[in-house]
Amino acid sequence: MLRDKLYTILSEDADRFTIRILPEAEILKAHFEGFPIVPGVCVTRIATELLQEKLGGIILSKGISVRFLNPVYPDGKDLQYSFQIDGLKVKAEVSSGNEKKAVMNLEYERQDSAHI
Numbered sequence: 001m002l003r004d005k006l007y008t009i010l011s012e013d014a015d016r017f018t019i020r021i022l023p024e025a026e027i028l029k030a031h032f033e034g035f036p037i038v039p040g041v042c043v044t045r046i047a048t049e050l051l052q053e054k055l056g057g058i059i060l061s062k063g064i065s066v067r068f069l070n071p072v073y074p075d076g077k078d079l080q081y082s083f084q085i086d087g088l089k090v091k092a093e094v095s096s097g098n099e100k101k102a103v104m105n106l107e108y109e110r111q112d113s114a115h116i
Helices: 026-028 042-053
Strands: 007-013 016-023 059-069 079-086 087-094 098-112
Touching: 007 042, 016 042, 042 059, 042 079, 042 087, 042 098
Parallel strands: none
Antiparallel strands: 007 016, 016 079, 059 098, 079 087, 087 098
8 A cells, every 4th residue: 555655645525535745755766766756657556545445445457548647746735636436437537736647547346356
């Protein structure tokens, strides 16, 4: 889990979480040294972790489309993760203020029904 290692949750409501990236996170020291940027895979993983808070035991089964529009920097600004949930299909948007950072169409499956 990346929670409390890369980000902290500031607030949540029915379809939205507000988080903050932790600038001292270990992963940011290497991505990129002297100019930290949150890796796209982490932006997607955070979405999954937040959805697990809402939906319980789910795992990502498919990234139908994932578009990174602007870099996510550990600059102290809050990030909003907004979700439109339709069963186990999710549209997620990541933004900071008025700037969209990422849009994702993701598909999940229940952890107990996942094929290992």
